[in-house]
Each structure stands twice: as C-alpha cells, then as structure tokens.
Amino acid sequence: MLIKTMFSGFGGQGVLSTGQTLAKAAMLENKHVTYLPSYGAEVRGGTANCTVTISDKDIASPIASEPEFVVALNQPSFFRFQNLLRAGGFLLYNSSLVKPASVRGDIETLGIPSTGLAADLGNVRVSNMVILGAFIRISNLISLKLLLKNLPDILGPGKLRLLEINKKAFQAGYNYIKE
Amino acid sequence: MLIKTMFSGFGGQGVLSTGQTLAKAAMLENKHVTYLPSYGAEVRGGTANCTVTISDKDIASPIASEPEFVVALNQPSFFRFQNLLRAGGFLLYNSSLVKPASVRGDIETLGIPSTGLAADLGNVRVSNMVILGAFIRISNLISLKLLLKNLPDILGPGKLRLLEINKKAFQAGYNYIKE
Amino acid sequence: MKKVYSRPKSLKKVPMHYCPGCGHSIIHRLIAELLDEMSLRETAICVPPAGCAVLAYNYLDIDMVEAPHGRATAVATGIKRVRPDNMVFSYQGDGDLAAIGTAETLHTANRGELISVIFVNNAIYGMTGGQMAPTTLAGQITTTSPSGRNTKTEGPPIRVCELLSTLENTTYLERVAVNSPANIKKTKKAIKKAFQHQQKKTGFSLVEILSSCPTNWKMDPLKSCRWIDEIMVKEFPLGVIKEVKC
C-alpha cells in the first residue's frame, strides 16, 4: 500500500496544517509517511499545496507524481491539480468555493460544502478539518477513532484550546459522507 | 649549455636590475633565457635575489637549484647562497662589503671591490653594474661587446642618461678581472 | 471621457507575482511611468536583485541582467563603465543592499558611480520568508528574531541614506514611502530626481523607499500602510537626506 494525497488551496485556508494533521495521525498509527509542502517564488500570496504519502513500506519518492487523491479547497486548485491525478483517482473538493466544471472523465469527484459546514459549527476556519474528516471516511487511510484519540498529541500543547472544535469538524466531515 | 646565476643583495643594491640586464642581453644574443625574482613576505626590507638562466635550449625549470654562479652583493647573501652553489660553482662577491669568511671548500670564490670601483667612477649606485662587468668576464656567458652595443635597448628610453656611466661601470668590472 | 490614467507602456500587461498590497508592485509601476515619461525605455538597463523583485524582468519592458544576491551595484558599475550613455539602475531590497551587499553598496557610492539605486526597504527578508533584515526595527519579531530584534546584540536597524550621506560622491539621497497617495507622488518625484542626477552625471543617487510587506509583517495591506506611518518612519525619517545641485 502506498497512497499519495495532495491538499491544495489558498495560502490562508490551512492547507498545510491539514496535510500535517493527516501525516501525524498516520505516523501515530505506525505507518510510513512523508509530508512535502510546495514552496517557491510563485507561492507569494498564491496557492499552497502539500503532498502526504502514506505507506506500509519505505517511501521512495515523496513527490506527488500521480497522486491517488487530490483535496482541492479552491477553484484554481480544482482545475490545476485534477490533471495530476492518476487515472481512477479521487478528487474531493470544497463545494462551498468550487464550481465543479470541466472534469476529467477518468476520475471520481465529490464535493463537500466544508466552508458551510464549518460555518455551521461557528468557525469557518475549521473548514479544512471538515474536509479532512470527509477525506478520512472516503480514503480509509487512517482511523478516525485513533485520530480523535491522538488529537491532543497532534495539535500540540499550543493549540489544545482548539481541540473540541477540531473534533467536531472532523466528525462533521466524516458524517457528511456517511449520510 | 644551461647556466644558472643567482644575484643577491640588499633591496636597494639594484640586484634585480642587474639580473634583468643580463637576461635582456642574453635574449638579444638569441639565447633561451628566464629571469626569476624572489618574492615573498620575508622580503620586507630584507634581501632580494633573482635567478637568471641562460641556455641554448628550452629551459625546463627557472628556479635556482644548484646554480653555477652566485653573485653576492652583501654579507648575508654571501653566507646564505654559497650553500646553494653546485660543487665546482663560482661565488663572485662585492669585497667592499663582504668579508669572505667560512667558505665551502668545493667552490671557487673571487671578490671584487665593486662599491669602491663605482665610487671611483663617481657613482656608488652602479656598483652592481661593475660586478656584472666582472661576471661577464668570468662566466663568458654573453659578449661584453654586444652588451655595450645593445645597451640603449636594454636600458630603455627612460634611462638613456645613465648610458655612459653604465658603460664605464661594465668596463671597470670587466677590466678589473683582466688585470 | 478622456482617459487620464492607464497602464504605462513600459509595464508589461501581465499579473505580478507579488502578494496583495505589496509595495514592490507600486514601485514597479512608478518606474514604468517614469521610463515612459522621461523616454528612457530605450536606454535604460536595470539590474534586479535576488529578493522578491527577482522577477522584475517579467514586468518592466527594458533590458535587464540578474545579479547575484547583493552584487547589483557591482554589476551596474560594470555596465555603466562600458555604456556611460545608458540609464543604469539597480533595484534592491534591504537584505540585498544593506546586508550581503554592504561592501558593494558603500564602495559603489564612494566611487560615485553614475548609477541610480532604487532601494526598497521593507524591514524584512521578503523572498526567503520573513527573516530579520538589517533594517528590521528594534523589537520587531521575525522568523529569525523570535523574541524581537535585540538591538544590543543584533544591532539597531541600519539607516542607509544617513550612512551614505557621509560619502562625498553621493549626490542625491532621499527617503520616501509608498503607503499613501501623497507619499507615492513624492516617491515618483524622488525616482525622477535620481534619474536626472544620473543624466547630469552629478554622482551616485539612491532613493530609499519604505515599502510594505503585508505577508511577512503578518498584517493586512491597510494596516501595513499605517504601520509605515506610525512606526517605521520614526526610525527612518522621510525626506531628502542629501542633495547636491544638479
């Protein structure tokens, strides 16, 4: 098993912390994992993305060549990164911000109104965690239960006050798919 | 034929120009020639020396390993450089300034009071050219006649006013040996 | 209605890579306007830096050569000496000009090279992600001064114009800002003056421009304009620092 997922969106949408959360959760399940942020001159106020690779063996290359999953938090990412996906890959997007136009025929797509769901929870900033909840449900890469258990470790002492709202966000996303 | 000669003395004694004069004269006789000045941090106000190599073939190494001749214009050079001479080599020195103590047994030595002779000519600064005249006589490396003929070229336009005094100096040294 | 303002010709019609509200973008436009107005497009040669403005060549439609980080004035010196009739200017950030390029800046100024320097002081290393710059303010938090710049061990911010003003061959040094309409107008005038000094061959000219970096200051653009007014100009007073008759 070796699964690559790319998270992408605007700089301010918490794209990188979404990826890191997934990576840490996978690590705490003793999986092999790499997290690779994109960087570069072109990032200046533009889009951000990162790639999380999860495997049960050594990971050869951490870069997102033909990822299995793309999670797109905004419109430009939706367009740009669906092309990277391997045939049969899965494109999950924030349907609150993304209009799912012109999609490749050989991939699966699913929208989830994560900004909306986050707003319902009272904090649009956890929109990224909502979508991560949904992603976990879809990908089955890690266990939500363990994630919730390990969450204090994952957030770290500085962000413990966000524990509850994050938990709710994960569950909201997870449950949205269930429904 | 490949003959190395080292000229040495204090910085102010015109050691380097003596060597260059010999080298230029040899070049104008179409000989192969290299001129190598010594340099280095230790030169600061101390001794100066240079090596002139004259040959009828390509010159492999311009450095003064085992020179045939040493021309010593002061006491420290007399001591220091006689050790470099090859067995059977020749040490010519300015007897006006050098006391010829503790000399190797396997070399020839000759003193010439070049400072004195130069003073007689009315200019102690040509002491170096006096000794060069003597050197030419002893070494037979170049022809005095050609040197005198080529002297304007050798001195260059800037120093033509010194033509006559230099000629006299060469001859004084040359003739001193003859006597 | 008459068109009273439109994009200067010397500014290529492409979106810039700068962050929203970044001062670099405004300064680029001012330069382009002057290239048009002073008819300099055909003689200008610009030396952009390593820094956020490294891609300036994508925007300004003039001859350009990229310098290693900090060496723009040395490169400009080489160009100007070979082509004394061209308008040669460098465009440099505070890290570029006042840290790694300190020696080149000072000696180019001292030699009085007939070049102009557009010096963008945003008190931070923009391009590399917000490290402390030589012009970072006392107490300012950056990614490499996590508890705020300590002027006792890291030194106070360097005032480039004041420092260079002691050198005889600097003939025009002004500090301006691009945080308000009035200041932007002054900035344009100052750059124009610098170019004129170069044309008249008076000496070395430099315009220091206080410029916002909302991203690394972690402020929204408007707040960063205010920060320049309220905080930054206290350390870096605006105005002509030195001018000899042109």
Next chain:
Amino acid sequence: MKKVYSRPKSLKKVPMHYCPGCGHSIIHRLIAELLDEMSLRETAICVPPAGCAVLAYNYLDIDMVEAPHGRATAVATGIKRVRPDNMVFSYQGDGDLAAIGTAETLHTANRGELISVIFVNNAIYGMTGGQMAPTTLAGQITTTSPSGRNTKTEGPPIRVCELLSTLENTTYLERVAVNSPANIKKTKKAIKKAFQHQQKKTGFSLVEILSSCPTNWKMDPLKSCRWIDEIMVKEFPLGVIKEVKC
C-alpha cells in the same frame, strides 16, 4: 642605574620582518606593553589579518588565530560570543578592514560586538606591494593608481571612524598616529581605552592608527613621519571621534 624601559614580556625577543621605520612594529610594541601592564596576556586572543601584520603571531606572545583577508571581525565575533570573558581584539590594515572587509566591519560594529579593533591605516596595501587602498589620499600615486587617486572615479579616501560613529553600538572610536613621541603616547592611551571599553562591555571599540609605510610610500622613515603630520592628518583628523561613558 635603574632600568626604566625594557622590552615588554608579551613581545617575543625575535627580530620583526617589518621594513625599517614601519608603524606596525611600534604598534605591536604598544600592544605588548598594554598586555603586560593590564595583565591581559592570559586572557587576550588576537585575530591578525592578511596584510603586512599577518605574522604578528611571531611577535605577540598570546593566543592567535589567523583570519581570511577582511574577515577578522567575523572571526573575532565567533570567538567572543563563545568566550565572553576573554579580551578579544582584531588587528587589521586598511585594505583588510575598509575594502574587502567592509561588510564585516560595519555589521560587527553595528551589532556592537564586545571586541576591540586595532585598525592600522597606512593609506596603502603594504603586503601586496603598494596598491591603492580605500584610505589612499586624493592624488596619491600607487602601483594601481599610476596617475594618482582620482576621487571622481575611484572615490575619496574612506574615513572609517567617522563612518562607524553613526552606528549606535560603537562606543569608542579614536584616531591616533605613531609618527612622534607625543602621538605614540596618545596611541597607547587610546588602545588602553579600547581595551577598557571591552572590559566594561560598553560596545564596539576601534582605534584607527595612522602608520607609516616608508617602503610603499617611497619615502625614508623620517620623511614618512612628517608626511603623516603634514598631509595625512588633513584627511584623517586625529582625536576621539566618539566615546560613550565607560
């Protein structure tokens, strides 16, 4: 009779390599006297430069490390930060400190590193054979300014003390000379002051010493002492340029 002057202990009893009348030799002796008098021999660490003084370690009997040309203050910074209780000083020529080392000099001073710099200004590159230095006087002929320094294209000589005095963290800057008995006494006092400032941790201290280079000035030693008085001090006025309370 009582011995009232003899060779300081910290000055090794070996002949120096300097030319007759060279100011470096005098300065070495003054430093050695102070090392003795201030009991600094056991805590002093000196960073000599590439320059005529590169062999200073042959003469001063204290711990030393050789710096690359121009980088002595950076090296001294590294040492002092690790060993704040040692007396750390660099010894640098004008080429070393004010040309290739400009950035290091300026930023070390700006950071206010608690080191002392002995800056030997002989208006020439001594070691390499008399090329133009950043402090070479206007019109002065050197091997690389064959028609005399042209201040329009090569810039005027740089006044290091004045330049550094604008930096907040410099706390003691004095210019002295070693061309007469009175000046030599002042030089010794100035170096002592610099060391005291370091001991009191006030900030960065530097003593600029006008020093003769008879060889490359192509003057006899006495003439070069007079040249300092008559010509050099006009460009480089003697005196305390800056001192904060110690």
Next chain:
Amino acid sequence: MNKQLMYGTYAIGEAAIQAGCTCYFGYPITPQNELPEYMSRRLLEVPGGVFIQAESELAAINMVLGASVAGARVMTSSSSPGISLKQEGISFLAGSELPAVIVNIVRGGPGLGNIAPAQSDYFQATRGGGHGDYKTIVLAPASVQEMADLTFLAFDLSDQYRMPALILGDGMLGQIMEPVVIPARKKKKLPEKDYILTGARGRPARLVKSLILDTRQMEDHNWKLVRKFQRVKQNETRWESFLLEDAEMVVIAYGTAARIAKGSINRLKKEDPDIKIGMIRPITLSPFPEKIIRETAGKVSDFFVFEMSTGQMVEDVKLSLEGRGTVHFYGRPGGVSPTPAEVARIMARHYPQSKSTGKK
C-alpha cells in the same frame, strides 16, 4: 525522545542541539531557511547558545571559524550559491584543521538556478570547491531520520579528525517531514581539544593558522592532510547495500536519488521477480566507498548510476571501477525529481540483455 513528524531541516537542527552544538551562524536562503529559523528559537533555550544571522555567508563561515577555534561545536547551513561563497572559508577551516559542520541543502544551478532539489554540488563538495589540496568529509542522508543521525556523526567525525564535515542534502530532504526519533547523544571518546584558544593562562600561547610560508613545511602539511584523509577513508567510509548478493546489475545513487532508485528496483522486482538488481548507496560521498564498488565488480558487470545532475558522482564510480565494468548513467539535473516508474524504465533498458529474465 519520542517519534515525531519533523522537517528534515528541523531534524538536523535538533540533532545538532542534542550533539552539543551551541553556536549557529548563517544567512537565509531557500530551501533551507527553516534550519536557521529553528536554531534561532532553540538556541535561546540552550545555556551559552549563540545564534547570529550574519550579514552574509562569508561572515557566517568566518564566525564559524572563530567559534570553532574557541572550542565550541558549531554549525552553519546554506544552499548552493551561499555554499559557493563559503568556499574560501572552508579551505581555511581545512587548512587550519578546524572542525565545523556545514550543511548544504542543494538546489538547482548554476547561478541563481531555482529552489528545487538537485545534486549538482557533488563535485564542489567532494573535490574541494575551495582552493588548495584538501578534502572534507561529506555525508549524504536519504531520509529525515538519517539527517538527524548523520548530524550526530558529522559533529563527532569533524571533532575527531579536526576537519570540516559537510552534510549534503537537497531541497527535497530539506522540505519534507517524516517520522524521526532524535536519539540522545552517545558520548564518544574524542581527542581533547588541545589547540583551542582560551587565553594563554598557564600554558604557552597557541596559534591556529593556515599560512605556512616555508614550502617544505607546507608540503609536509599537505601530505599530513592527505594521510589524515586516508585514515578517515579507512575507518569511516559508510554505505548501505541492498539486494547485492545475487545482483546482475548494481545501481549506485545517493540521497533523494537513492530513495527513488530503490523504489524503481522494487517496482521492477514486482513486475518480474527474477530480475536481479542490487544497489549501493554511498552514505559518505567523501570518502567515497570505492572498495565495495570495486569488489562488487568481480561479480557484476553492469553498474547503473542515477544522479539528479548531469553526472558527477559517476566519475567516482568510474574511478572506483577503473574499467572493470560497464557504467550506465542516467541524470536529471535542474531540480527535476523523476518518478520511480520513470527511472525503473531506464534501468530495465540497461539491464544486461543476456541475463534478463522471462522475456528471453
């Protein structure tokens, strides 16, 4: 310490701290800024900790020289152009026999290049980009864990042999996060630092320098450095081998390229279990593991070198083999990181025909 998800740069930084590094001097450059940033925070917490963002890479490497001669464990880091600027200083460190750890997170070059991962500074690192006859130790990690482990090693080797040790990473290793355990420092018995400057209290004055005007002495010094490096070669050469036993072809790659190559080999094996490709991954690039490569040449005739450059380490492979095998080279310079699939394709093409399985 527990397993943590850590950036490669942070792993170096934390390992350095644990190894007793108290001084860091550096200048920002992508893609390694996270290392100075980390050090600026961490060294605040370390007693006597010194962090200076220097005015330039030149200043930084010379502050390193100062701190090293004062006896501290000291580190600097940069990326390609910045490392070029440090070459004079590195030559001085080597000449003065001073320890220091220097990290190069290589990016695409030459010139300003780009900030993507590359391996094009191999020559500079292993052949002495600086002037004069000297070598440094060069360590090439291939994972975040190894970035930590080799940092400990770099400090120890550097102190033990009194020479600079370089860690040659690349933009990929600098940027990724991976799980890592930062071990506690195993205190090795190292020679006492009897050369450091502390002030000449109760002992003769000390002198550290690289100027040796006497040419004979300088020559002795040069040969001494050569002999020292031979000792390093004998004692400290490190590599990892993989499936070497019955290999028909041996891949040689380091760092990120080695990870990719390993992935390629696994792919090929999955497609065709009879395919026999082994690998040697140099961990010390300098000293280069030439002995194992030469020995392997007795059994294997084909060597496949893969580098993220136009071909640099391949020279060391050829020098190791001296004609004893066929060397195939595949290079992707300029910041391109090819996929394991792509490299596998090329590998397969070079797999010895007669020995290829199945399709015979």
Next chain:
Amino acid sequence: MNKQLMYGTYAIGEAAIQAGCTCYFGYPITPQNELPEYMSRRLLEVPGGVFIQAESELAAINMVLGASVAGARVMTSSSSPGISLKQEGISFLAGSELPAVIVNIVRGGPGLGNIAPAQSDYFQATRGGGHGDYKTIVLAPASVQEMADLTFLAFDLSDQYRMPALILGDGMLGQIMEPVVIPARKKKKLPEKDYILTGARGRPARLVKSLILDTRQMEDHNWKLVRKFQRVKQNETRWESFLLEDAEMVVIAYGTAARIAKGSINRLKKEDPDIKIGMIRPITLSPFPEKIIRETAGKVSDFFVFEMSTGQMVEDVKLSLEGRGTVHFYGRPGGVSPTPAEVARIMARHYPQSKSTGKK
C-alpha cells in the same frame, strides 16, 4: 611586435589589450599583483579603457559580469583564495552564458597557504568550484609566450562559446620573465553578440539571467550547457606531445610541472639514449585531452603523472584510461618546485623494468 623580455603577468596583460580587452576588474593578491598593476597603466591608454581596483574579489567578478553583459571583452585575475571568492560569480557567468577571462595564478594552499607556485586548484578550475552543473574552459600555459598566446585564445573561445574561460597559471609563470613576442590579433569570425544589453532601442527588451524556476526548463538549460561543452571538447581540445612515437612510458603534466618533466626526460635521454619516454602536455585542462591519452594506451602501458599538488589531474588521466594502463603518480604540493633531476630520478624508477635498457 618585437621580442621582449617580459613578465608572465605582463604578457597576459598585453595580450589581453591586443585582443581587444577594454575592461579589467580585480583585487590585489600575490603572486599576480603585477597583472592589475600593468592593466592600471595600460588601460589609461586604451580608448574606453576601464580599470577598477574593486573593493574585493566578489565585487570584481560581478563588475566583470556587468561589463560582459554590456558587450565588452573583460578580464579579471587573482590567486587561489581570491578565486575561491569568485566561485559564485563564475557559476553565475556560466549559468547566464556570459563570456569572461579569469586568470588564476595559483599559490600554495589550502587557506592562506603561501605564495609559491602550486597546481592545487586543478579540481576547483575543472570541476566547477562553484555550485551547479557547469564547466568552464581551462587553459594551462607553460611559458610566458604561451601566457600571451593562450590569452588571445581564451578571449576568442569565451566569446565563441559564451562561457567563462580560465587561465590556470602558477606563481612561477606569473613571476618569471622570458622572451616573448606579442602577436597582433588575428580577428576570428565570432558570432555576433546579440544578447548584450544596450538599451532596448528598436528591438525587444533583452534579458540575461540564470534563474529558471521551471525545473523542466532548467533541466533543458543544463543539458544545453552539457552539449555546448561537448562541442568545445570536440573542437577545442589542445595538447602538446613530445617523443610519443616509440615511447615505452608517457609522462603527463601541465604548466610549470610539464616544463620540469620535459627537462627530466631530456636528462634521462642524455644519460641513456635508449630510454624511451614521451610526454603529453594538456594545454586545455578542460576539456581534457582524454582521446589522445586513451589512444596512446593502445601502445603504452605505463603513464607517469607529475603534478605540483597531492594529485588532482591524475584523476582525469585515470578517467581517460579506464584501467587501460598503469598510472604512476608523483606529486609535490605546497609550493615546492622540484628540480628536473629529482623528477627524473622518480621517473626512472617507474620506467617499465623489462624495457629499461643498458642496465638489464
């Protein structure tokens, strides 16, 4: 021009002037100060001549970059530590494909070293002491006459291929005087400089840079540089051979070492006329004359490499031979220039036993 007795440095300077060099930027360092000094005088007489004693080697190499991109023929010079400081700039010149002539009068290293002649910067010169994948042209004169001749060549090649050309001398060649004839410039047909910056009058704006953020483009650029260098290799590789026809052993040496080695061969021949030692003297160190060496390996089994270093070019000899012969090495680093007699002694020792004459 007539035959003159000239310093090696002056010969370079005068040849540069005759070759149309109008700009020199440099910083003093022994043993090459006579070159900037000469240029400071001579460029006063050249229309548009520019001489700047820069504040540092870094400033100098970047002024070179500026003058080059402005279209001038431009030169800089230094010696080992100063050349280390120029490595970033050289990498930028190479990456930006800008011509420039860079002279290194090598001295003993590493570090401050000494000012005696050495050949220890061979790696730095030929392997790119700077970062990134690039090569430069490296020319190695062995006499003052050749210092002049190769200076002309350096300017032409540098312009023709748009890459920096290095002249690698040593303290000996820099300091000696020898008779030399500075020829008039033979104007070669060179490509028009259609990239230089003159202001965008009547044409689109031009851009010269080395930043290429797109990794695929950067890779293309890297391979383009490789192909360009292969053209240089094909067309411009130069060497001198000597008594190669019936040689039993071939000596390989360059520069001052080659002169000494030639003297050694002549000595041995004089002692024993049957002794058959030939020589290959690389004139271009980069590109290295590997073809002639490889071809010679068909006839000769023993190669004797002599360098004034601990052994650097010897790697290129081995890479050329790939095991096709026995390589003997003799090195004298640190500024020592051995005598022809000494080197002859060592040569004789390695002369193939079975073939040695007389004493059989």
Next chain:
Amino acid sequence: MKGKILIDKQFCKGCRYCVEFCPKGAIRLSTALNSKGYSFAEFDEKKSCTGCATCALMCPETAIEVYRE
C-alpha cells in the same frame, strides 16, 4: 469634475487600497471571487467619482484605468 474608472478584476488582488483612499468612497470590494480567489474591487457608478486617479495611484496591480470629462 466627473470621472469614472475601469477595474480589471482579474488583476485585482483585493488589497483595499483603492477602497480606503478613494475620497468619494466610490469603490467597494466584491463578495464574489476572481479566478485567483480574491475579492476584487468594484466601482460604484452611483458615487460622484471625480476622476482624481487617487485609486490608480495606490493600486499595486495597475488594475485601474481612470477617465475624466
């Protein structure tokens, strides 16, 4: 004086400089996003724009053209 402006909404990055500095309050930020994801500036025709060009002077993206009678 009467004026109007044209805003290139694809160039706009929503920095609000024009909004803040327009003396007539004639510019506001959209609720919609442009293709780069920024809320962009919109001209309010109803306000009495004088064509003073202050907005263009401030605009970092040179996204504004100004017209005046």
Next chain:
Amino acid sequence: MKGKILIDKQFCKGCRYCVEFCPKGAIRLSTALNSKGYSFAEFDEKKSCTGCATCALMCPETAIEVYRE
C-alpha cells in the same frame, strides 16, 4: 637626571627615529653595518642623556633599553 641606553644593534634597522627624536642628540648612526646590512644606532655616552626614554618610545624594533639614576 642622568641616564643611559643600551641598543641591540642586531635588532636595529637604522630608521633614525631615535636619532631624530632624542632631545639630547645622544644617538647617531654607525658607519658600520650590522649582520642584516643596516647602519645601526649608537649611543653617544658623552652627551647628557636624561633617560627620558623618548628613543625607546619611538624605536620600532624595541631595540633600546633605558636606564636612569
């Protein structure tokens, strides 16, 4: 006050500083040369040296020791 000085003639490089600056004219340069070839300074016992140490202060070679009653 009465004084005297001792000059180490092997260290002296004949720069004349002591000669020039001695207020009592008590130092002169030798006609002989030392082993490095310099005319060296000689103390003239007959002059009224005060032991003021000015000569030592000036001497670059630290070649002078000063004694005073």
